[in-house]
Amino acid sequence: MSNRAPIHVVVENGRERIEPTVGGVGTSFLRLLENHGGVWIAWSGRRGLQDRLPLPTRNPRFWLIFANLSENEITHYYYGMCNRGLWPLMHFMPINCHFDAANWKIYRRVNTNFARVALAESQPDDVVWVQDFHLALVPKAIRDSRPAQSIGLFWHTPFPPEDVFRIFPWSGELLEGMLGADLVGFQTASFARHFIDCCAGILRLAVDRDRGLVFMGRRAVQVGAFPIGIHVEFFAQMQTSVRVRQRVRRIRRALHNQMIVLGVDRLDYTKGLIERLLAFERFLESNPEYRRRVTLVQIAVPSRTRVSDYIRLKRDLDELVGRIIGRFSSEGWVPIRYLYDQFGVEELIAYYQTADVALVTPLRDGMNLVAKEYVASRSADNGVLILSELAGAAEELGDALLVNPYDIDQVAEALKTALEMSPEEKARRMLALREAIARNSLERWSESFLAKLGRASGEVQCNAGTAG
Numbered sequence: 464m465s466n467r468a469p470i471h472v473v474v475e476n477g478r479e480r481i482e483p484t485v486g487g488v489g490t491s492f493l494r495l496l497e498n499h500g501g502v503w504i505a506w507s508g509r510r511g512l513q514d515r516l517p518l519p520t521r522n523p524r525f526w527l528i529f530a531n532l533s534e535n536e537i538t539h540y541y542y543g544m545c546n547r548g549l550w551p552l553m554h555f556m557p558i559n560c561h562f563d564a565a566n567w568k569i570y571r572r573v574n575t576n577f578a579r580v581a582l583a584e585s586q587p588d589d590v591v592w593v594q595d596f597h598l599a600l601v602p603k604a605i606r607d608s609r610p611a612q613s614i615g616l617f618w619h620t621p622f623p624p625e626d627v628f629r630i631f632p633w634s635g636e637l638l639e640g641m642l643g644a645d646l647v648g649f650q651t652a653s654f655a656r657h658f659i660d661c662c663a664g665i666l667r668l669a670v671d672r673d674r675g676l677v678f679m680g681r682r683a684v685q686v687g688a689f690p691i692g693i694h695v696e697f698f699a700q701m702q703t704s705v706r707v708r709q710r711v712r713r714i715r716r717a718l719h720n721q722m723i724v725l726g727v728d729r730l731d732y733t734k735g736l737i738e739r740l741l742a743f744e745r746f747l748e749s750n751p752e753y754r755r756r757v758t759l760v761q762i763a764v765p766s767r768t769r770v771s772d773y774i775r776l777k778r779d780l781d782e783l784v785g786r787i788i789g790r791f792s793s794e795g796w797v798p799i800r801y802l803y804d805q806f807g808v809e810e811l812i813a814y815y816q817t818a819d820v821a822l823v824t825p826l827r828d829g830m831n832l833v834a835k836e837y838v839a840s841r842s843a844d845n846g847v848l849i850l851s852e853l854a855g856a857a858e859e860l861g862d863a864l865l866v867n868p869y870d871i872d873q874v875a876e877a878l879k880t881a882l883e884m885s886p887e888e889k890a891r892r893m894l895a896l897r898e899a900i901a902r903n904s905l906e907r908w909s910e911s912f913l914a915k916l917g918r919a920s921g922e923v924q925c926n927a928g929t930a931g
Contacts, residue, residue, distance in 0.1 A: 464503075464504045464505070464577060464581060464591065464592065464593045464594060464598055464601060465492075465503070465504075465505045465594040465595065465597075465598070466505065466506055466541070466545070466594070466595065466597035466598065467505055467506055467508055468503070468505035468506065468507050468508060468527060468529065469489035469492065469493055469503065469505070469527075470482065470507075470516070470518075470527065481516065481520070488594075488619075488691065488905070491694060491905040491906060491908070491909050492909070493518070493519075494906075495909055496518075496524065496525040497518075497519065497524045497525065498524075500524055500525050501525045501526075501589075502525060502526050502527075502528055502584045502585065503518075503525065503526070503527045503528065504528045504529075504530055504577065504580050504581055504584065505527070505528075505529065505530065506529065506530055506531070506532050506541075507529045507531065513529075514528070514529055514531070515527065515528050515529065516529075526584075528580060528584055530573075530576060530577050530580045532573065535569070536569055536572070536573050539563075539565060539566045539568075539569035539570070540566070540569045540570045540572075540573040541597075542767070542769055542770055543561075543563060543565075543566035543569070543570075544563075544566040544567055544569070544570040545570070545596065545597050546767050546770050547559075547560070547561040547566075547770060547772070548560055548561060548562050548563075548566060548567075548631075549596045549597075549599075549631075550596075550620070550733075551732075551733075551772075552623060552627070552628070552630070552631055553596060553620040553621050553622060553623060553829075554620065554621055554623075554733045554826070554827040554828075555621065555623050555624075555627050555827055556732070556733070556826075556827070557627060557630055559732065559772055560630070560631075562631070562632055564632075567632070567633055570600075571600060571636075574598055574599070574600035574601050574604060574640070575600070575604055577598055577601050577604075578600075578601045578604030578605050578608075579604075581601070581605055582605060582608055582609065585612075587609055587611060587612060588613075589612070589613070590613045590614075590615070590913070590916065590917075590920075591605060591612060591613065591614045591615070592614075592615045592616075592617070592912075592913070592916075593614065593615065593616045593617070593644065594616075594617055594619065595617070595618060595619045595620065596618065596619075596620055599616075599637050599640045599641050600636070600637070600640035601640070601643075602614045602616050602640060602641060602642070602643030602644040603639055603640045603641075603642065603643030604640070604643070605643060606643035606644075607643070613645060613916060613917070613920035614643060614644045614645055614646075614920070615644055615645065615646045615647075615648070615912065615913070615916040616641055616644040616646070616647045616648070617647075617648040617649075617689065617912060618641075618647065618648065618649050618650070618654070618658075618829075619650070619691070619829050619830070620829040621650070621654055621827055621828070621829045621855070622649055622654040622655075622657045622658050622661075623657060624657045624660065625657065625660045625661045625664045625665065628657070628661050628665070629661075629664075629665065634661070634665055635665055635666055638658075638661055638662055638665060638666055639666065641658075642662065642677060642679055642684050644684060645684065645685065645916060645919045645920040646684070646685045646686075646687070646912070646915055646916045646919040646920070647684060647685070647686050647687075648686075648687055648688070648689040648912055648915075649686075649687070649688055649689070649829075650688065650689070650690050650691060650829040650830045650855040651688050651690065651829075651855045651858055652688040652858075654688070654829070654855075655675065655686050655687055655688050656672070658686055659672055659675070659677060659686055662677045663677075675687050684919075685915065685919040687915065689908060689911060689912050689915075690830060690855060690856075690858065690859055690903060690908070691830050691832070691905070691908050692835070692900065692903040692904045692905045692906075692907060692908045693832055693835045693836055693839055693900060693904065693905050694904070694905045694906075695839050695900055695901055695904045695905070696904075698812065698836060698839035698840050699839065701808070701809065701812050701840070702812070702816070702840060702841075702842045703842075704809065704812075706809050707809050707812050707813050707816070710809060710810060710813030711813045711816050711817050713813075714813055714814060714817045715817060718758055718760070718800070718817075721755075721756060721757060721758050721796075722753075722756055722757045722758070722819045722820075722882060723757075723758055723760055723817055723818045723819050723820070724743070724757060724758070724759045724760070724818065724819065724820045724821075724822050724878065725759075725760050725761075725762075725814055725815070725817075725818035725820065725821050725822065725837075726739060726759065726760070726761040726762065726821075726822045726823070726824075727762045727764075727806075727811065727814070727815075727821075727823075727833045728761075728762070728763060728764065728825075728833070729763075729764045729765075729766040730763040730764060730765060730766050730773065730776060730777060730780070730803070731766055731767075731773070731776075732772060732773075732776050732826075733825055733826055733827055733828065734824075734825045734826070734828075735824045735825050735826040735851065735868040735869075736761070736763065736776075736780055737776075737779060737780065737783060738824065738826070738868055738869060738871060738874075739761075739822060739824050739868070739874070740759075740761070740780070740783050740784065740787060740799070741783075741871045742824075742871040742872075742874035742875045742878070743759050743787070743798075743799070743822075743875070743878070744787050744790075744791075745871050745872060745874075745875040746874075746875040746878045746879065747787075747791050747798060749875060749879075750879055753879075753882070754791060754793070754796070754798070755793065755794060755796040757798075757882065758796075758797070758798060758799070758800055759798060759799045759800070759822070760799075760800045760802065760814065760818070761784075761799060761800070761801050761802065762802045762804075762806060762811075762814065763780070763801065763802065763803045764804070764805055764806065765803065765804070765805065777803075780801075784799055784801045787799055811836070812836075812840045815836060815837045815840035815841070816840055816841065816842060818837070818846060819845075819846060819847070819881075819882065820846065820847045820848075820849060820878065820881045820882065821833070821834065821837040821846065821847070821848050821849065822849050822874075822878070823837070823848065823849065823850050823851060823854065823856075824849065824850070824851045824866065824868040824874060825851050825853065825854050825868065826851070826853060826868050826869070827853050827854075828851070828853065828854040828855060828856070829855050830854065830855040830856050831850075831851075831854040831855065831856045832856075834848060834850050834854065834856045834860060834863070835856060835860070835900045838860075838893065838896045838897055838899075838900055839897070839900055841893060841897075844889060844890035844893040844894060845886065845889055845890070845893070846889065846893060847863075847864065847881035847882075847884055847889055847892070847893075848860065848863040848864065848892075848893075848896060849863065849864045849866060849874070849877050849878065849881055850863035850864065850865055850866070851865075851866060851867075851868040852865045852866065852867060852868075853867070853868060859899050859900075859903065860896055860899055860900075862891075862892040862895040862896050862899070863892070863896065864877045864880060864881060
């Protein structure tokens with residue numbers, strides 16, 4: 464179960480057709496259901512689609528069931544509570560939080576409807592796997608109707624510490640909703656600890672921190688870290704694609720074979736785009752010898768364009784890009800190529816292969832798969848990854864150059880270090896990074912979570928009195 468469906472609508476010659484999305488977490492779940500059968504319940508993201516679709520279209524193996532949302536529900540549940548309330552809260556950014564009782568009421572109703580669809584489409588012995596903060600109340604809603612159902616919840620975003628989470632007016636109800644699951648998984652051990660602390664401090668529940676358990680009466684909920692991987696094999700295959708190679712040559716010609724620093728992000732205030740551009744400006748100030756030799760290519764994918772915080776961010780980013788370009792451009796050289804658009808996976812991989820440095824500096828991130836995609840897309844050991852220490856990926860990718868994204872001087876210095884790094888050091892670091900992402904692929908992630916869920920839901924539930 465997820466908020467959004469793993470499909471997009473393609474329009475050709477005035478006719479629409481539906482295709483699965485490529486890459487990302489959706490690819491793993493599509494493969495999982497293709498191999499085992501089942502049902503995927505999600506919001507379609509648009510009106511007018513039929514209630515259910517067989518997938519894959521050529522050889523159906525499972526059903527995609529739509530939990531349709533009205534315009535009022537989209538406004539209050541998705542844009543209101545999810546995007547303006549829970550998203551900034553989960554990223555430790557209370558200044559961006561907007562809480563409204565009407566939004567919470569609709570959020571609760573949408574979660575109840577999702578649970579109702581799940582109960583109608585599943586059997587008591589099925590496994591239900593709920594994804595992320597959009598559906599936090601679904602596990603309890605299902606548990607209340609089917610106490611023995613096997614339910615897992617994976618939280619893709621960060622989870623804040625108790626003193627931040629407490630500002631949420633409905634914090635207790637959200638935690639109780641999540642605790643309807645047998646297993647609650649997070650990207651890192653620190654996020655799992657934050658969740659356990661909230662259960663102990665806000666709900667006053669007994670917990671066992673050593674074993675990662677939260678006790679709900681006689682039922683024990685397992686809590687753990689399951690850092691998400693990427694589809695390593697897919698990126699390895701795409702490296703040799705003729706279309707990717709053609710795009711690589713086109714990009715290099717367009718940028719006159721200059722050194723390329725690459726940023727790839729949704730346009731979101733959690734991604735640190737303003738701070739990143741200021742750091743690049745500081746780099747050009749401090750290292751004039753690199754002017755006309757280095758170009759920052761910043762891909763910013765449009766996101767949540769109806770939310771006021773994102774409209775302001777887009778305006779501020781446009782102004783900052785214009786100022787830096789106006790300040791440093793000379794002799795036909797433009798320091799920043801700012802690309803505000805959607806990009807296909809082949810185009811992204813081509814940029815990954817072209818980039819001398821990947822600059823991945825979110826202010827807070829549950830994982831950040833761009834960092835892993837950059838490593839997986841490299842056909843040679845000659846790139847450098849600069850990574851925010853506040854991204855979940857930093858716990859696995861310690862051979863990147865780790866930086867504090869708020870420290871623009873440190874990021875500027877890391878850029879200089881990356882561009883001047885010896886070929887031997889680049890190769891050593893890239894090899895270690897490649898080994899790290901291979902150890903924890905997307906397939907292994909899903910397998911490990913489901914295996915743990917099977918054990919968690921099959922164990923005899925413990926008495927809360929045994930907890931410490």
